[in-house]
Structure formats: structure tokens, C-alpha cells
Amino acid sequence: MCGICGIFEPGREANIECATLKSMADSMVHRGPDDEGFYSNPGIGLGFRRLSIIDLEGGHQPLSNEDGSVWIAFNGEIYNFEELSRRCVAAGHRFRTRSDTETIVHLYEELGERCFTELRGMFAIALWDGRRKRLVLARDRIGKKPLFYSWDGRRLVFGSEIKAIKAAGGFSDEIDEQALSDYFSYKYIPAPKTIYRHVHRLRPACYLVADGSGVREAPYWDIRFDEQNDIPEAEWCERFLEEYRTAVRSRLVSDVPLGAFLSGGVDSSSVVALMTTYQSPVTTCCIGFREKKYDEADDAREFAATLGADHYEETVEPRAIDLVGKLSWHHDEPFGDSSAIPSYYVSSVARRRVTVALSGDGGDENFAGYGRYRLAMMENRMRACFPEPVRRTLLRPLGNAYPKLAWAPRIFRAKSTLQSLGRSPIDGYFREISCCPPDMKEHLLTGDLVHRLAGYDSADVVREYYDAAGTTDLLSRIQYVDMKTYLPDDILAKVDRASMANSLEVRSPLLDHKLMELIARIPSGLKLYNGCGKYIFKKALERILPASVLTRKKKGFAVPVTEWFRRDLKDFAYESIFGAPDDLLNRRFVMDCWNQHQRGQRDWSALMWCVLMFKTWHAGVRA
Numbered sequence: 001m002c003g004i005c006g007i008f009e010p011g012r013e014a015n016i017e018c019a020t021l022k023s024m025a026d027s028m029v030h031r032g033p034d035d036e037g038f039y040s041n042p043g044i045g046l047g048f049r050r051l052s053i054i055d056l057e058g059g060h061q062p063l064s065n066e067d068g069s070v071w072i073a074f075n076g077e078i079y080n081f082e083e084l085s086r087r088c089v090a091a092g093h094r095f096r097t098r099s100d101t102e103t104i105v106h107l108y109e110e111l112g113e114r115c116f117t118e119l120r121g122m123f124a125i126a127l128w129d130g131r132r133k134r135l136v137l138a139r140d141r142i143g144k145k146p147l148f149y150s151w152d153g154r155r156l157v158f159g160s161e162i163k164a165i166k167a168a169g170g171f172s173d174e175i176d177e178q179a180l181s182d183y184f185s186y187k188y189i190p191a192p193k194t195i196y197r198h199v200h201r202l203r204p205a206c207y208l209v210a211d212g213s214g215v216r217e218a219p220y221w222d223i224r225f226d227e228q229n230d231i232p233e234a235e236w237c238e239r240f241l242e243e244y245r246t247a248v249r250s251r252l253v254s255d256v257p258l259g260a261f262l263s264g265g266v267d268s269s270s271v272v273a274l275m276t277t278y279q280s281p282v283t284t285c286c287i288g289f290r291e292k293k294y295d296e297a298d299d300a301r302e303f304a305a306t307l308g309a310d311h312y313e314e315t316v317e318p319r320a321i322d323l324v325g326k327l328s329w330h331h332d333e334p335f336g337d338s339s340a341i342p343s344y345y346v347s348s349v350a351r352r353r354v355t356v357a358l359s360g361d362g363g364d365e366n367f368a369g370y371g372r373y374r375l376a377m378m379e380n381r382m383r384a385c386f387p388e389p390v391r392r393t394l395l396r397p398l399g400n401a402y403p404k405l406a407w408a409p410r411i412f413r414a415k416s417t418l419q420s421l422g423r424s425p426i427d428g429y430f431r432e433i434s435c436c437p438p439d440m441k442e443h444l445l446t447g448d449l450v451h452r453l454a455g456y457d458s459a460d461v462v463r464e465y466y467d468a469a470g471t472t473d474l475l476s477r478i479q480y481v482d483m484k485t486y487l488p489d490d491i492l493a494k495v496d497r498a499s500m501a502n503s504l505e506v507r508s509p510l511l512d513h514k515l516m517e518l519i520a521r522i523p524s525g526l527k528l529y530n531g532c533g534k535y536i537f538k539k540a541l542e543r544i545l546p547a548s549v550l551t552r553k554k555k556g557f558a559v560p561v562t563e564w565f566r567r568d569l570k571d572f573a574y575e576s577i578f579g580a581p582d583d584l585l586n587r588r589f590v591m592d593c594w595n596q597h598q599r600g601q602r603d604w605s606a607l608m609w610c611v612l613m614f615k616t617w618h619a620g621v622r623a
Contacts, residue, residue, distance in 0.1 A: 002061070003031030003049040003500075004073040004147075005159035006126055007168055008135040010212040016045025024164040025049050030330075031075075031160060031500045037061050039071050044128050044135065046073040047164075051503055053077065053256055053356060059099040065109060066094055069130045072108075074101045075160055076123030076145045077507065079250040084118060108136075116207055116220045120250075120514065122507070124160060124202075134211035141221045141513045142362075143191075143204030143488025146496055150199045156210045162199055162332035172198045173621055177449060178456050180334075180584065180614075184436040184444060185458040187336035187610055188490040195333035195617070204488050223483060223516055225469065225476035228523045236522055237540035240515075244540075247512035248274040251358055259283030259354035261346055261506075262311070263557065264299030266538060266549060267360030267369075271509055273544045275358065276307050284309045285350040285357070287316055287342045291560040303549060314349045316342055316559065321569045324576070328616045330497045336435065336610035337490050339557045343498035351502040361495060362510035365487050366519045367537040368475055368527040369554070376429050377528060380474055383421050383428070426466040429478055430459040433486070435606050443589045444607075461485060475524040483516075562605040566598060573608065577615055584618075585611065 005024040007016045021038045025047040032049030039046040039062040048061040064071045078084070081100035088106040089095065095102055100121075107115040108127055113136065116125075122144035127136040137158060139147045149158040150165050157168045165171060179193040191201045202208055205221040248271060252258060260272050262284040275282045284304045288297025297313050304311035320341045327340050350357045364370050421428065431437050438457070442450055462481045469480035492511075499506045509515070522536055529535035538550045565573055577594070581587060590611055597604040 002051055002075040003028035003160040003164070004075050004124060004126055005047040005164040005168075006073060006135070006157075007045045008128075008156040008158075008210055009043045009154065010133070010210070012043035015040045015042055018045070020168055021045045021047040024159060024167040027163045027167045028159070028161050030503055033503050035060060039064075039073075039128070041128075041130070043133075046071060046126060046128060048073045051355070051505060053254055053505055059097060059101060061101060063097070063099075063101050063105065065105045070105050070109060071128040071130070072101060072105050073126045074104060074123065076121055076125075076140065077251075077505070078103060078119050078121040078123065079253070079512075080118075080120040113207060113209070113218075113220070120512070126158065132211065134209055136207060136209050137202055138207035138220075139202045139204055141205040141223075142483070142492065142511045142516070144492050144496065144508065144511065146493065147202045148194065148199055149202060149208065151210070151215050152198070153214075156215065161330075162194060162196065163329075165199060172196070174198065175584075177452055178458075180449075181441065181445070181453055181456060182458045182461060183334050183336065183614065184441055184607075184610060185430075185434045185438075186461075186485070186490070187435045187606070188486075188493065189333060190461045190485050190489050201489075204484075221513070223480070223513075223520050225471040225473060225480060225520045225524075227521055228473075228476075229521050230523060233526065233536065233539065236526065236536055239518060240522075240536070240540045241543075243512075243515045243518050244270075244509065245274055245277075247509040247515045248358070249278055250512075251507040251509055252278055254356050256355040257283070257353065258356040258358070259285060259310075259350060260358040261350065261360070262286050262300045262304060262309070263360070263555075264296040264301075264303055264549070265360070265552065265554065266534065266541065266545065267363035267510065269303055269360075269545055269549045270363075270541050271358050271360050272304075272307060272309065273541075274509075276309075281308050281310045283350075283353050284311045285346055285353070286311070286313045287346045287349070288313055289316055289560060291563060294555065294558055294560050296555055299549075299552060303546075306546070310353075312349055312353060314345060316345050320345070320559070321564070321572055324612065324616050325620070326501070327497070328613060328620060330501045331493070331617075334610070334614040334617045335493070335497075336606075336613050337494055338559050338561045338606075338609045340494045340498060341559050342557055343494050344501060347499045347502040347504050347506070351504040354504075356505045356507065357499070358507050358509060359495065360510060361491055361508040362487070362516075363534065363537065365479060365482050365491075366510060366516060366527075367534040368479060368524070369533040369537075370482075371533075371554075372429070372432050373475060373478060373528055373533060374531055375432060376425065376478055377475060378531075379421060379428055380425050383425065425474055426463055426477075426481070427459060429481070430462050434458075435610055444586055446583060446586050449584055473524050475528055476520075479524075561609050562603050565605050565608055566600075570598075573612055576619075577608070577611055580615070580619060582615075582618060585614075 032051045034052040035050035037048045046062045062073045078100035081103040085103045093106040123140045124145040124147040125138040157165045174197040176197040179189045191203045208217045286300040289295045465481045465484040469477040526536040593604040596602040
């Protein structure tokens with residue numbers, strides 16, 4: 001796992017300055033503390049920081065082909081590189097290393113831009129094609145590894161983190177106000193936007209080609225739910241377990257110590273259980289909380305003991321607020337998912353024992369494990385009982401007029417339910433996942449900012465993917481939306497920044513693209529069955545996990561921010577949120593929400609955390 005960066009200036013006759021490349025790479029030393037490397041030629045420069053995992057002696061980068069016409073800077077792991085290397089050798093290529101990096105170079109020589117379809121793994125890649133005078137950037141299918149770029153028509157600057165682009169000089173810190181609006185809807189900024197108007201994130205499963213004629217971006221893969229197969233349940237279980245075992249086994253290749261995150265839930269427990277069939281004991285790490293309703297440490301410890309795992313844990317205290325500034329720095333932009341805190345801590349615990357950790361990320365997205373999927377299906381059945389004109393002219397106005405009941409379960413909150421029923425399925429889902437729905441956002445943002453946004457609708461982000469899902473099945477369409485937005489831009493961004501902050505590589509077997517393609521063909525009724533998510537997943541795991549794990553109530557990787565804002569973190573949060581004014585947020589509205597939260601009238605913790613992280617980032621930019 002590494003950090004990559006570079007500069008491309010078409011037509012420039014002088015070399016890119018190595019001192020600039022070094023400044024860019026040094027800004028990401030946490031991503032690769034073991035080595036650095038640079039390549040500079042007229043108009044092109046590549047920089048690299050390395051965290052050594054495979055081929056510890058021979059994996060230095062940037063790396064070239066035999067005649068130096070193709071150079072690469074690569075971040076990630078290619079799990080099928082040995083098979084691909086044999087193909088390249090058979091085609092006449094000579095290898096100087098046993099690294100997966102060199103495999104990509106020779107594969108590009110053979111296939112050009114089609115080479116990315118052959119790679120099984122996680123990656124962010126920069127390839128310099130000296131013969132064609134073009135730079136090719138690519139990102140893995142699911143978005144596990146980040147890649148940002150800025151192009152002003154004459155100069156392209158890229159990096160694994162935005163701070164590397166800043167270090168290249170000439171950086172514009174102009175805020176993308178539409179991205180800011182998206183942030184307060186989703187708690188993260190969806191690709192291709194970033195908080196900066198002139199910096200973009202390359203979308204997952206896409207590559208970008210830059211040459212003298214400009215920049216073009218193209219997709220090379222997509223997941224499809226339109227080929228679902230109706231085969232017996234038992235056969236689905238067999239097919240899934242076979243592919244799952246392959247995904248886990250392939251991720252155990254490492255020349256450094258390797259372990260796993262373990263929460264006690266189904267996803268991470270299944271990863272660890274399969275790991276023990278190939279190596280034992282497995283080093284496992286978990287995080288706990290004093291607040292028992294958030295704590296899974298006892299469950300994780302109990303399961304680890306049954307496997308004879310070498311288990312480690314740490315309790316997260318409210319002093320975790322010390323991480324706010326650090327997390328803001330590592331994300332380079334506002335990021336409002338508070339589970340970034342335990343993600344950082346579990347990465348820290350793991351890094352003290354191992355350099356690589358496997359995780360259970362992806363189980364909920366693949367198998368409809370989130371409660372919001374169940375709610376969306378329930379609401380859609382209710383929605384079908386009313387003609388569209390009735391929903392539009394009656395239910396939605398009723399929802400707007402109905403009083404808010406914060407204490408009731410979501411499905412019984414008449415205001416929220418009526419508002420959702422009065423809209424299309426995707427607009428109802430958008431309201432369900434939004435931290436700050438549109439009617440509230442108009443009060444959160446200042447009037448001037450609302451005016452400048454000129455009616456911009458953040459729901460367009462999810463509508464785009466909902467329409468492109470290629471299926472009429474509602475659950476599959478919503479899963480597709482999450483796989484294109486929430487998964488890469490929240491879950492995987494959080495894991496990447498938290499792990500790389502601790503120089504730890506994280507691998508996610510449940511996000512293997514071959515496994516995901518198989519799961520996408522499973523009928524949605526076997527994923528969400530009688531209101532129960534992960535039905536077929538748990539059915540398949542009955543032979544490797546005890547009933548106590550399979551039936552355990554889902555807690556999620558959350559932190560007790562509701563309580564923290566009212567107790568231990570109250571003073572710090574107040575000063576951070578209200579200490580310095582800005583012209584983007586409505587101070588009076590934020591204060592009203594703060595007071596309601598302190599009085600226990602409403603739980604505004606999610607919004608307050610988003611505001612806190614925005615204010616922390618904004619203060620850092622202005623400092």
C-alpha cells in the first residue's frame with residue numbers, strides 16, 4: 001500500500017522538478033514510510049511513497065518496462081498477478097522483480113487501456129506511456145484506493161490525497177458550493193466532486209487519459225443486477241462459499257505480518273473464520289465503548305476465543321475528540337461519518353501487531369443488510385396503494401404539515417413517512433439517508449449561499465445511478481446506488497484514510513469484484529427475505545459460524561456521539577462550532593439545533609457532527 005503523485009504538462013520541454021515531486025510525496029509519508037522514488041522527464045514526473053508488503057527488496061517504484069518506454073506508480077494489491085505474470089512471460093516479456101507492479105506495466109504493453117479489466121484487486125495507477133506521450137490514470141472497480149486530480153488545460157496534477165496536489169503549487173482553494181451542499185445531505189462528498197472546485201476524484205472503475213489533446217475519462221467495468229438466476233437456495237450457498245473462500249485465500253499473500261478486524265458481527269466473523277482454515281492463529285483486533293449499546297468487544301472476544309485467535313482490543317473514550325483535527329487533515333475535506341473515529345482506533349490497534357488487516361466491509365451493501373433497505377421496501381409497498389396524483393397532492397403536503405416525532409421508530413414517524421410516500425422511491429430513499437433534507441438545508445445554509453446554489457438538488461447524485469442501474473428491481477437499484485456512492489465515498493474513504501494514517505493496509509474479501517458479480521445475480525428476495533436482510537449470506541455461513549453470531553443483533557460501527565455532545569465533548573464542540581463565524585452556515589439555525597439537542601428534545605448529533613467536521617476543516621484552510 002502506497003501513495004502516488006505526479007505532474008503532466010503536455011508540450012513542456014524541461015523536466016518536472018524533482019524537488020516538487022518530493023514535496024508532493026512527503027505530504028503523504030504516512031501512506032508509505034518504507035521507501036520513496038521519483039521519475040522525471042520532459043513534461044512528466046511521477047512520485048511514490050511505499051509501504052512494503054510484497055517483494056520487500058524488489059518493489060521499488062516508479063518502475064519501467066524493459067526499454068524504459070512505460071513507467072508506473074502504483075498503489076494497491078493485484079491478487080491475480082502471478083497468473084497475469086505467466087501470461088506476460090509467455091508473450092516474451094522479461095521481469096526484473098516478483099512484484100505485482102511490474103505485471104501491470106507488461107500487461108499495459110500487451111492490452112493498452114484494456115489491461116485494467118484483467119486486474120483483480122484494489123488499485124490506483126499512474127502509467128506514463130513515453131511513446132504516445134500520454135498519462136493514464138486508473139482506479140479499481142469498487143473505489144478502495146483513492147485518486148484525485150486537477151487539470152487546468154495545460155497542467156495535470158494528481159495524487160492519492162489532495163494534500164499532494166496542494167504541495168505541487170498553484171493550488172486554488174475555491175470551494176465547490178454544490179459539493180458543500182452534497183456534504184450536508186450525505187455526510188460525505190460524492191465523486192467526482194471534492195470540496196475544491198478545481199480538484200476532482202476519479203470515479204471507481206474508470207480510467208483517465210491525458211495527452212496533448214486534453215483529458216478524457218472512460219469506464220471499464222460495471223456491476224449488473226439484470227442477470228439474476230433462479231437456482232435452488234442450497235446451490236447459491238455453495239457457489240457463494242466457493243467464491244468467498246477464493247477471495248479470502250487470495251488476500252492472505254503477504255511478506256509482512258497479517259491479521260483481521262473483528263467486531264463480533266457476521267461480516268468480520270466470517271472473514272476470520274475462513275482465514276483460520278488457511279492460517280492459525282489469526283491476529284484479531286477490535287474496538288469497544290463504555291456505552292454498552294454501542295459495544296461489541298465482548299462478542300468479538302468470545303468469538304475470537306472459540307477460534308483460538310490472538311486477540312487485541314481497546315476501549316474508545318470521549319478523548320477521541322482529540323482526533324477531530326487529525327481526521328480532518330487526513331481527509332483533506334469535510335467528512336461527517338463519526339465512525340471514522342473507531343476506524344482510526346482499530347487501525348491503530350492493528351498496526352501495532354500487523355501491517356495488513358482483512359476487514360468485513362461490503363456485507364451490508366452486497367446482501368441488503370442495512371435497515372434502510374427494509375424500510376425502503378416497506379414504504380414502497382405502501383406507496384403502491386396510492387395513485388401518483390394522491391401521493392403528490394395529498395401525502396406530501398400532509399407530511400410537511402404533520403408534527404415531527406423524534407422519539408418514534410422511523411416507520412411510525414408520520415411526518416417522515418408521509419413525506420417519503422409522497423415522492424418517488426429514489427426521492428424517498430434520498431430523504432431517508434440524508435443528514436439534512438432539502439427543506440432543512442435551506443435553513444442550515446445562509447441565504448446568500450442558497451441563492452448562489454440556484455436550485456441545485458443534491459438528490460440528482462443518487463437519481464443518476466438509480467436510473468443507470470439496468471434493472472427494474474427496487475432493492476437492486478438502491479443497492480446499486482449505494483455501491484456507487486455511499487460505499488466508495490464514505491465507507492471505503494473512511495477505511496482508507498484511517499488505515500493509511502496508521503500505515504496499515506486493509507483488504508476486503510467481500511468486495512472482490514468476482515464475488516460481487518456472483519452476489520448480484522442472486523435474486524433480491526434471497527437477500528432481503530421476509531424483512532430479514534442478509535438472509536442467503538447467513539444461510540451459507542451456517543456451516544462455518546455458530547448460531548450466536550448469526551442471530552446476534554446488528555449494532556453497526558457507530559460511536560455514542562449523541563451522549564458525547566451532551567457530556568464529555570460539549571465544551572469542545574461548542575467552541576469549535578460557534579467560536580468563529582463564517583458566511584456559509586446560518587448560525588441561528590445551528591444554535592437552535594444545538595439547544596434542542598442539549599435539552600433532549602431532538603437528537604441532532606449527526607448534523608452537529610457534520611457541522612463540527614466542516615468547521616474544523618474550514619478553520620484549517622483559513623489558518
